[in-house]
Amino acid sequence: MTTSIIGFPRIGEHRELKFATEHYWKKRATKEELLKTAQQLKAQRWDKQQKAGIDLIPVGDFSFFDTTLDAAYLFNVIPARYKQLGLSSLDEYFALARGYQSETESVKALPMKKWFNTNYHYIVPEFDDETDVKLTGSKLFDEINEAKKHGIQNPKAVIVGPYTLLKLSIFKGDKQPQDFASSLVNAYQDLLAKLNEQDVKWLQLDEPALSFDQSETDLALFTKIYESLLPAKKAVKVLLQTYFGDVRDSYQTLIKLPFDGIGLDLVATTENSKLIKENGFPTDKVLFAGVVNGKNIWRNHYVTTIETLKALNVKGEIVLSSSCSLQHVPYDASLETKLPKTVQQHLAFAYQKLDELVELDAIFQGHDQKVLAINNELFSTIKHPENSQVKSRIAQLTAADYTRLPERSKREQIQKQVFNLPELPTTTIGSFPQTKDVRQNRSKLRKGEITQAEYDAFNQAKIKRIIEFQEKIGVDVLVHGEYERNDMVEYFGEKLDGFVFTQNGWVQSYGTRGVKPPIIWGDVSRNEPITVDTTVFANKLTDRLVKGMLTGPVTIFNWSFPREDITPEQSVTQIALAIRDEVLDLEAHDIKIIQIDEPALRENLPLRKSDWYRAYLDWAVPAFRLVHSGVKPETQIHTHMCYSEFGDIIQAIDNLDADVISFEASRSDLSLIDQLVAANFQTEVGPGVYDIHSPRIPSVEELEEIINHIIAKLPAAKVWINPDCGLKTRSEKEAFDAVSNMVEATKKVRSSLYETNRSL
Ligand SMILES: CN1c2c(nc(N)[nH]c2=O)NC[C@@H]1CNc1ccc(C(=O)N[C@@H](CCC(=O)N[C@@H](CCC(=O)N[C@@H](CCC(=O)O)C(=O)O)C(=O)O)C(=O)O)cc1
Ligand SMILES: N[C@@H](CCS)C(=O)O
Numbered sequence: 001m002t003t004s005i006i007g008f009p010r011i012g013e014h015r016e017l018k019f020a021t022e023h024y025w026k027k028r029a030t031k032e033e034l035l036k037t038a039q040q041l042k043a044q045r046w047d048k049q050q051k052a053g054i055d056l057i058p059v060g061d062f063s064f065f066d067t068t069l070d071a072a073y074l075f076n077v078i079p080a081r082y083k084q085l086g087l088s089s090l091d092e093y094f095a096l097a098r099g100y101q102s103e104t105e106s107v108k109a110l111p112m113k114k115w116f117n118t119n120y121h122y123i124v125p126e127f128d129d130e131t132d133v134k135l136t137g138s139k140l141f142d143e144i145n146e147a148k149k150h151g152i153q154n155p156k157a158v159i160v161g162p163y164t165l166l167k168l169s170i171f172k173g174d175k176q177p178q179d180f181a182s183s184l185v186n187a188y189q190d191l192l193a194k195l196n197e198q199d200v201k202w203l204q205l206d207e208p209a210l211s212f213d214q215s216e217t218d219l220a221l222f223t224k225i226y227e228s229l230l231p232a233k234k235a236v237k238v239l240l241q242t243y244f245g246d247v248r249d250s251y252q253t254l255i256k257l258p259f260d261g262i263g264l265d266l267v268a269t270t271e272n273s274k275l276i277k278e279n280g281f282p283t284d285k286v287l288f289a290g291v292v293n294g295k296n297i298w299r300n301h302y303v304t305t306i307e308t309l310k311a312l313n314v315k316g317e318i319v320l321s322s323s324c325s326l327q328h329v330p331y332d333a334s335l336e337t338k339l340p341k342t343v344q345q346h347l348a349f350a351y352q353k354l355d356e357l358v359e360l361d362a363i364f365q366g367h368d369q370k371v372l373a374i375n376n377e378l379f380s381t382i383k384h385p386e387n388s389q390v391k392s393r394i395a396q397l398t399a400a401d402y403t404r405l406p407e408r409s410k411r412e413q414i415q416k417q418v419f420n421l422p423e424l425p426t427t428t429i430g431s432f433p434q435t436k437d438v439r440q441n442r443s444k445l446r447k448g449e450i451t452q453a454e455y456d457a458f459n460q461a462k463i464k465r466i467i468e469f470q471e472k473i474g475v476d477v478l479v480h481g482e483y484e485r486n487d488m489v490e491y492f493g494e495k496l497d498g499f500v501f502t503q504n505g506w507v508q509s510y511g512t513r514g515v516k517p518p519i520i521w522g523d524v525s526r527n528e529p530i531t532v533d534t535t536v537f538a539n540k541l542t543d544r545l546v547k548g549m550l551t552g553p554v555t556i557f558n559w560s561f562p563r564e565d566i567t568p569e570q571s572v573t574q575i576a577l578a579i580r581d582e583v584l585d586l587e588a589h590d591i592k593i594i595q596i597d598e599p600a601l602r603e604n605l606p607l608r609k610s611d612w613y614r615a616y617l618d619w620a621v622p623a624f625r626l627v628h629s630g631v632k633p634e635t636q637i638h639t640h641m642c643y644s645e646f647g648d649i650i651q652a653i654d655n656l657d658a659d660v661i662s663f664e665a666s667r668s669d670l671s672l673i674d675q676l677v678a679a680n681f682q683t684e685v686g687p688g689v690y691d692i693h694s695p696r697i698p699s700v701e702e703l704e705e706i707i708n709h710i711i712a713k714l715p716a717a718k719v720w721i722n723p724d725c726g727l728k729t730r731s732e733k734e735a736f737d738a739v740s741n742m743v744e745a746t747k748k749v750r751s752s753l754y755e756t757n758r759s760l
């Protein structure tokens with residue numbers, strides 16, 4: 001046994017799981033049809049891995065929505081309000097992930113958060129004082145049986161570990177994570193017993209939470225859990241798997257505990273290699289060396305990898321593995337037929353990464369030096385297109401380019417006067433539903449079935465309709481709807497020089513939703529306007545304010561596959577200059593409010609706090625300022641962020657120096673508001689008043705209550721009212737009803753505010 005992977009993409013080579021699940025949700029397919037698609041996809045993944053020659057194949061990494069939710073469901077971490085719905089287990093599972101609404105019932109979805117520093121989102125499990133943790137589910141065991149039946153003789157069972165499960169969950173009652181440790185240990189012991197019965201040889205417990213800073217209390221909890229759990233393992237070997245970062249504070253603990261294997265990410269950081277070299281690695285444990293990058297799509301440079309492995313000087317057994325689950329990269333680079341060969345030959349998606357592991361293994365064992373030479377030759381020819389103009393523009397930047405004048409409080413006064421908006425102005429985050437006809441229109445353009453003029457005319461009709469809708473219900477700051485965008489990052493990538501695109505490079509973002517990240521291949525520049533035509537078209541249709549809508553440089557970078565020959569700071573600055581030009585162009589075309597979305601700002605924050613500023617925020621925040629520092633005082637700059645923990649970087653967010661920021665806050669119970677108050681946050685804020693990822697429509701009363709809650713804490717003069725993210729994933733009915741309720745609720749709160757003011 002010499003190769004393994006942590007996990008594999010599960011959406012299907014052609015997103016079969018997305019379509020099957022969405023059909024099931026719309027009652028256009030039966031449960032049996034959905035299960036059949038899932039079965040076929042699992043079989044295909046196993047076949048691919050087996051054929052490639054992977055020795056230890058993960059089972060349990062498949063999911064209908066999210067594997068953290070799968071673990072919570074398996075262990076009965078299901079709040080009573082979902083159980084009370086009396087649904088089938090599959091529908092109950094989906095209710096946790098997406099919320100549930102019927103004639104008589106209405107339950108919100110559990111919160112969704114970014115999975116560490118990726119664009120994948122997990123569902124946050126919820127414990128309360130009534131949570132009775134025990135092994136009640138069977139998914140993992142069913143999949144082990146299924147895999148064995150399919151001919152996978154030696155499956156590696158995979159599940160989120162107990163420590164990470166506790167660290168990522170929310171606790172609604174008085175009980176704290178440590179209060180659930182012993183019942184969780186019992187449940188995992190039962191899991192081990194079942195796997196023993198199934199004659200499973202390896203269990204991979206994913207504990208990526210160890211990549212965060214660990215306090216003494218954290219480590220004590222971790223140790224307590226595993227000291228109790230590991231004696232129950234009997235014949236099952238336990239692999240403690242980490243990824244995305246280093247285990248500097250837990251390494252000593254890990255090597256002392258009786259794990260049979262330890263999995264470390266040797267790509268994201270050099271720290272883990274350093275730990276092994278300096279402290280040694282126990283000969284009685286297997287090192288699962290994460291050497292093939294699960295987060296980026298470039299080919300592995302074998303010489304460097306072999307050197308890294310040799311330098312570890314590990315005397316015991318080494319299994320070559322991926323640095324994290326391969327779910328963060330697309331399935332198959334060989335499906336990409338339109339890329340220039342100069343680019344294509346450097347790509348490795350999940351299938352190619354399986355081959356890389358097997359080839360590396362052969363080289364490491366001294367069998368295949370020819371492959372090594374071919375790989376070396378490939379790397380000697382790599383050449384990223386350079387742009388000297390961009391380089392010299394960056395060289396000439398000074399502090400003034402990063403500073404917007406006058407200061408924000410003065411701008412706030414000027415803008416209030418110029419715009420004369422009512423209290424609690426309403427707006428949306430940008431996108432309106434990307435309905436089937438919108439996608440089909442784009443698909444027809446791609447296939448050459450319609451002309452560009454026909455494509456544009458269709459989108460213009462959509463823009464006209466959505467402007468009319470917003471005017472009719474009384475939204476204060478309008479958007480054009482983003483109909484022309486396949487995605488908020490891919491679209492910008494397509495319009496900028498320096499990017500290349502895949503036809504089928506889909507990666508799961510959450511549930512059934514996927515993205516096709518563009519690839520940064522050369523220096524980035526803007527050679528033509530991007531959004532000016534559509535925004536100006538919308539602006540001319542109404543007397544109300546229309547907000548221009550851009551994606552910020554950090555988000556464009558984070559949600560693309562980045563080149564690795566220049567630093568992230570260099571790439572982001574190049575993109576920032578390109579978006580700056582677009583901002584100034586919009587302003588020159590009479591667009592008075594411009595939103596520059598940065599939902600990924602928090603995502604790429606280093607996992608270790610000591611690296612936050614020096615290694616990231618010190619250049620990421622200025623990059624945003626560079627984008628908007630050139631506009632007039634009366635041009636209002638908005639930004640938007642969603643689905644991350646913002647509490648700990650609130651100051652950095654204020655330092656972006658935007659005029660207004662909209663946040664996702666509704667799914668996380670608006671706790672962000674208290675943090676904003678505590679931080680004396682200066683930017684005007686639009687805390688999302690409802691969750692757009694759920695099909696559930698919030699009532700006017702519910703929204704009134706939320707708005708009142710917000711303005712009880714924040715000064716109404718600084719508050720905007722908006723949904724928590726764009727509406728592109730909703731149906732038109734869901735979006736229209738919810739936004740109408742939001743505007744109606746705002747009007748009611750507004751009039752009661754005026755009443756109160758009058759009576760004072
Ligand atoms: C806001 N978020 C985003 C994130 N990351 C991004 N890169 N973009 C985001 O907007 N991260 C955080 C959050 C939440 N994440 C997401 C991610 C993805 C979606 C989403 O709605 N994805 C769509 C796919 C979008 C897209 O690229 N569409 C293309 C292709 C459409 C297509 O499938 N076309 C078919 C034909 C159409 C038909 O006949 O019906 C085809 O080509 O075969 C496009 O519009 O052109 C998804 O469905 O997964 C939301 C939030
Ligand atoms: N403007 C984008 C932001 C999503 S994070 C949208 O509305 O979809």
Ligand SMILES: [Zn+2]
Nearest residue numbers: 599642725726
């Ligand atoms: Zn968002």
